[in-house]
Structures are given as structure tokens and as C-alpha cells.
Amino acid sequence: MQNWLKHWPSQRQGALLALCLAALSVLPACTGLNQAAVNSLKAAYQGPNRNFEAAPRNPAYQYMQVEVPGAASLTVLGYQYSNLQVWYAAKGEVVRLQGNRLLDTTGLNVNLANVQYSAGPQANRTLAQFDVPELGLFNVQATLQLQPTQPPKSNLAKQASAQANAGKGLFWYSETYVDSQPLPAALEGLPPAIYGFARALPEGTPVNQLPLAVYGKQCLAPTYCLEWHRQ
Template identity: 35%
Template sequence: MLKPFVRLATQGWLSVVVTTQLLGCASGTTPLADVLSALATNRWDSGEASILAAQTNPLYRHLRIEVQGRAPALLVLGYVDPHPQGDIEVWYSAKREVIKTQNGRIVGTSGLEVDWRAVRFPEAPPLWTALQAEGRLYQRLRDEMPGHRYAIADHIELKPWLGSPPITLPASLASAQARNDYHWFSETTLDSSAQPLPPSWFAWGLHRGQPTVVYSEQCLSATFCLKLQRWPVQESTS
């Protein structure tokens, strides 16, 4: 079971404070803290591009988040929750906006304009590396805010995609790298007890020497979609 968002681990919270200090930020009103919290608050100050371009501390892991029409933000990995269906990575900002990912998929958020408070899979989705060309079906249950909508059931088709996907990539992901170095997958909602979501896209590659989902595009509602990228970009599959 996912831990409640209010129970941020002490170790994880200390790590984000230390990270902020190592990057030259002394308080929650610094430019970096504004960038980290802006995903939920929509307060974008000047200088965010130069902050994202700066070398992040290699002791910590970062997730670059982009929402259409807004500047990108960086979140910091606070801690990892072991789970039978795959470890859950907990990413959060200096003001505690939270995104939880499991095998690259968003499985929980807090502090965003649309939140998935919890996600459950009656059966674990197929492993990326074990997926055949014909794809697989799986079910997802999610609790959504606002609106207090619980156990929304999505029936999803997961399939591999050859070549570049039909999406607009961010400037942070070179088209040649996306085409030649990553293995792509699509997830399409075939049926849902709520409004169906746009397709999700996942790029599988290497980061820090480990195979993982390095980039994805996932929608929490029909109009609120996120681009997630492990940061900084370091390696390819070649």
C-alpha cells in the first residue's frame, strides 16, 4: 500500500534540503525553490531555463517535469518505497508537491491541479522487457481529486512502438536520440469508468547505467498532461 503523501520520510525531506543548499539556495524563497514548487503554483520567475541547464549534484536524482504552456521544473528523489509490483520512487519539491512513479508510471501525486491520490493494479502490468509485439491488456484503478472520485477503472492496452512516436518531444530530448537510442511503448485506454485519457508514451533506455523508463508523457486528465524525464540526460541504449 502506498504511504500517505503527508508522511514524507525524514530522510527524503533532509535530502531535498541538502540538495537545495548544495545548489546555492539558502531558503524556500530562492529561485530554485520557486522552480521546484511552480508545477503546482504556476509561479514562474525568470531564470528557470538557466537553473535547469545547470549541473545538478550527482549525489541526488532528479526528474524534469514539463506541462504544456509552462516552463519546466525539477523534482528531487526523496526515497524509494519497496513494493511487490516494483519499487515506488517518491519525487517532490521544496514545498512538498509529490509525484510517485512505479516502473515509470505515475501511481500517485499530491499538490497538482489534478491529483491521482492512489493507483492500484489488480494484476501487475507486464514488464517492459517482456512485452511481445502484439502487446498486452491490463487494468488500473485510480482515486482522483478534485471531485473525490474513487476506484476509476481504466482498461489499458500496452504495445511496443517502432521508431519515433507521433508526439512533440521537448527540447531536452533530441529527436535522433529518441529515434535511435530508446525503445518506445504506447498505452491506450480502451475503456474507462470516467472520461478516457489521451495515450501515454514511454521511452525505455539507460540512466546511470541502469535500464529504466527515461522519458514519458502521461495525462492525469483529458487536459492535464505531464512530460517526465530523468535528469540530466546521460546515456543511451547503445
């Protein structure tokens, strides 16, 4: 994700085209990004002194702040169908979410690909299969279990919590790996995913019926985690 914080090209049409080319699978959605959405993304890309909160927003669009180690971005929702959301960043990076989980990513230093989720043997468990091409991992299989947890200590998590529920904060849950067979060596020590919800989840809530989280964190490698805050 070396280009994550660079400015957009001077030619706005070229910028939008580059963004669309990075996600051919959802190309029709690119026509829905009007100039106001493009300008709000451009305003967020001002180097280390960027101010996401001060970036102009178009109320017709949804925005999400995304952070990875050493870089951050404001993204705009370009496509939504059922529980699938596709978020675009200024230099063509794409984050696709299926509900609250990463479905796949494009343009990062480490990416998820070919992710599949299915119902687990219990209501709070999910079966996952995924690739991490940069680590040489393919068809990794794991079982995820959702459970209450403590809030993460990152600045983005604190920001998301401070802005939620009139300052009352979020309710935190983690998805840990519970397989009897360990993950591949390249993923040894992979932290659990963490989600912050606007309300507590009733006990026994099936994972396929979760509300959208305000905050999410999912690690693609032991030292490379992606955080997002829906705004």
C-alpha cells in the first residue's frame, strides 16, 4: 500500500478511472461516485497532517476511515448489495466487507483473497477459508468464535468509541480461532478480529444476524492489521 497517502492525479477523470480499474468486478458501481464524493476523498489526502474529520462530506454518501500500519485513508462506499459493501480509496485500494468481515482487499501490502464464510456447528461460530497471496498461503481453513472482549487500545478504536452513543462507547466482541489444528506457521500468533457494536448483542445471537459494527479490526498477518471505522 505504498501509494495509500499520496495525492490524487491532477486529472480528476483519470483518478476516477484508476479507481474503477482497480476493482473491475464492481465496475458499474464507479458510475455512482459523483464529484462531491471524489472531492471529499481528495481533501483527505494531505500527507501526515491530514485531518479526516475536517474533510468535506456529501451526506448522500457513506464514509469509512481505514488504517493499516503506517498509513490511513478516508474511503467512500461505492457499491452495496445485501450484506456486501465495497469501499474505495483514492489510489485504487479497495476494501470489500461481507457484513463485518473482510471479504477481500486490493492494493494493500498484504491482501486477503478468495475468502469464503459459512455457518459453523454452533450459533456463535463461523467457518472461514481464505488466501493470503503475499504470504504464500492458499486455502487456509479456520473456525471463528465470537465472544465479548476488552476494547482495543488503538487510537482509531478510541475515536470510534468516543463518537458512539453520545460518548457512552461501544460494546466489544472478538472472533478468535478455535481450531484444534493450528494455523499455518506464517500466521502463528495472528490476533483475533475485534468489532465494536453500538449495542450489546443478546446472548446466543447467531453470527449471521449481527448488526453492522461501528468499528472493526482484522489482521491479515501477525503484524499487519486493518482497522476501519464507519462514519
